Amino acid sequence: MGITKNEYDVEAYSPTETEHVHKHIANGLPVYADDTGAVPGESFTHGNSLYARVQRVAGKYSIEQRGIERVPEDERTDTNLAKVGTMWLAANMVVSSFAIGALAIPVFQLGFVDAFLTILFINLLGITPVCFFSTFGPVFGLRQMVLSRFFFGWYGVKIIAVFNILACIGWSSVNVIVGAQLLHAVNNDLPGFAGVIIIAAATFLVTVFGYKIVHYYEFYSWIPSFIIFLIVLGEFAHSGAFVNLPMKVGNSEAGGVLSFAASVFGFATGWTSYAADYTVYQPHTVSRVKTFAWTWAGLIFPLLFTETLGLAVACAMTFDPVTFEPSNTYSQRYEESHIGGLLAAVLFPPFGRFGEFCLVILALSIIANNCPNIYSVGLSLQVLGRWTQAVPRYIWTFVGTLVYVAIAIPGYSQFETVLENFMLVIGYWLAIYEGIALPEHFIFRGGIKGYDPATYTSPHLLPPGIAAMLAFGFGVFGAAMGMAQVWFIGPIGKHIGTPEYGGDIGFPLAFSFAFVSYCGLRFFEKKRFNR
Numbered sequence: 382m383g384i385t386k387n388e389y390d391v392e393a394y395s396p397t398e399t400e401h402v403h404k405h406i407a408n409g410l411p412v413y414a415d416d417t418g419a420v421p422g423e424s425f426t427h428g429n430s431l432y433a434r435v436q437r438v439a440g441k442y443s444i445e446q447r448g449i450e451r452v453p454e455d456e457r458t459d460t461n462l463a464k465v466g467t468m469w470l471a472a473n474m475v476v477s478s479f480a481i482g483a484l485a486i487p488v489f490q491l492g493f494v495d496a497f498l499t500i501l502f503i504n505l506l507g508i509t510p511v512c513f514f515s516t517f518g519p520v521f522g523l524r525q526m527v528l529s530r531f532f533f534g535w536y537g538v539k540i541i542a543v544f545n546i547l548a549c550i551g552w553s554s555v556n557v558i559v560g561a562q563l564l565h566a567v568n569n570d571l572p573g574f575a576g577v578i579i580i581a582a583a584t585f586l587v588t589v590f591g592y593k594i595v596h597y598y599e600f601y602s603w604i605p606s607f608i609i610f611l612i613v614l615g616e617f618a619h620s621g622a623f624v625n626l627p628m629k630v631g632n633s634e635a636g637g638v639l640s641f642a643a644s645v646f647g648f649a650t651g652w653t654s655y656a657a658d659y660t661v662y663q664p665h666t667v668s669r670v671k672t673f674a675w676t677w678a679g680l681i682f683p684l685l686f687t688e689t690l691g692l693a694v695a696c697a698m699t700f701d702p703v704t705f706e707p708s709n710t711y712s713q714r715y716e717e718s719h720i721g722g723l724l725a726a727v728l729f730p731p732f733g734r735f736g737e738f739c740l741v742i743l744a745l746s747i748i749a750n751n752c753p754n755i756y757s758v759g760l761s762l763q764v765l766g767r768w769t770q771a772v773p774r775y776i777w778t779f780v781g782t783l784v785y786v787a788i789a790i791p792g793y794s795q796f797e798t799v800l801e802n803f804m805l806v807i808g809y810w811l812a813i814y815e816g817i818a819l820p821e822h823f824i825f826r827g828g829i830k831g832y833d834p835a836t837y838t839s840p841h842l843l844p845p846g847i848a849a850m851l852a853f854g855f856g857v858f859g860a861a862m863g864m865a866q867v868w869f870i871g872p873i874g875k876h877i878g879t880p881e882y883g884g885d886i887g888f889p890l891a892f893s894f895a896f897v898s899y900c901g902l903r904f905f906e907k908k909r910f911n912r
Contacts, residue, residue, distance in 0.1 A: 418451050477750050518662075532844070545654045554788040763777065859895065
């Protein structure tokens with residue numbers, strides 16, 4: 382069956398134009414999947430339009446042609462749930478998560494036990510929405526930003542997509558700068574821009590081919606990184622440099638724990654806005670409990686392992702109690718080269734050239750970290766409008782790569798700190814997203830049966846989005862009141878911790894303000910519009 386421009390144009394597509402019902406056998410009983418609104422794969426190459434010709438060329442090279450269109454049940458053939466786990470295992474078994482744990486000592490002035498407990502409990506909380514929304518992919522065959530239309534409405538989700546695009550591009554830039562710094566630490570003759578291009582090009586080669594190749598790469602890429610981290614663990618334990626730093630007390634301790642918790646939570650929950658993107662080709666008969674469990678295992682292990690390892694190594698740093706100047710190899714290396722220097726302090730003295738090789742492998746782990754960002758940025762761009770969806774996903778992947786490289790190259794030497802501070806400030810949007818999506822699902826839809834996926838292309842059948850956007854504004858207000866960042870400390874955040882640094886409660890306030898306001902506003906919106 383063919384498909385016209387109006388059919389692949391999401392804003393003009395009517396769910397009644399493509400209607401399929403597929404039967405499967407589960408537990409000995411027939412299970413029917415309603416594919417209304419799904420777009421079959423052959424539709425992308427039908428006709429002689431420029432779009433169809435480009436898609437045919439892509440198909441010759443096994444590039445995924447599908448974008449945000451709903452996946453029909455007969456094309457959801459990915460039954461290997463282990464790949465769901467390894468997807469997130471690889472994306473988090475990286476130097477970036479090691480760096481999160483290490484920040485507890487030089488930045489937040491915590492002890493080992495309090496920092497470890499923060500890592501443990503905040504990660505358990507932060508990954509829960511990622512695991513939960515991952516289960517939506519097999520049920521509906523829809524991407525996360527498209528699913529978000531059921532929470533924010535047809536027009537409201539475009540604003541959410543913009544935030545997601547900023548997050549994808551911004552964190553890709555920050556991550557690739559870190560990777561380039563590690564490569565430069567190994568070889569001072571390698572300029573920063575070259576390291577950025579090497580990592581970005583490798584990431585593009587993986588993501589341009591789409592879902593299957595991203596999963597295939599992530600299925601194996603965590604292994605060398607895990608081996609290197611085990612070497613770091615073994616050598617550091619053998620060195621005897623670990624110091625069990627005591628937990629502090631008072632306002633400074635409270636502020637430090639809360640601010641560190643915000644960093645840990647932001648990193649863990651940051652995958653929420655991509656979650657369903659990596660399960661849409663799973664059949665709807667897959668157990669939601671198993672999908673949740675595999676996602677949970679794939680997230681919790683690397684996050685706890687790498688962040689705790691980073692924390693432990695950072696505990697070896699010593700500083701002069703008066704001047705706070707570095708007073709041993711670990712602190713001196715960190716002062717010179719940040720996380721790369723800290724890893725070099727463990728690996729270089731005993732291993733020499735092999736230690737440098739290990740650092741190169743960890744630098745290249747950034748590829749696995751950036752793959753979800755760069756694959757999903759194309760899907761978020763397609764949500765913005767008719768013309769953006771008419772541009773194939775892999776072209777947006779290329780454009781996204783060029784943009785973050787253009788940011789990262791000057792950022793490497795000029796405004797890396799500014800870029801990172803900006804990303805930390807906008808990161809609160811994820812708490813607002815969760816504060817709106819979760820009550821919509823549990824309270825107003827009554828669970829998974831309250832959705833009609835066939836309406837994902839019908840603005841008049843989706844929520845108006847007025848309540849969601851107003852609640853989003855309240856969430857932003859809550860984040861501003863509670864944040865404690867370099868650029869701004871909110872009036873509530875100032876009263877936690879020391880007056881100079883405060884304590885960051887921006888995430889819980891953003892969630893709470895969004896949640897409470899949405900529940901009230903959505904009640905009246907649904908009563909007025911009945912949708």
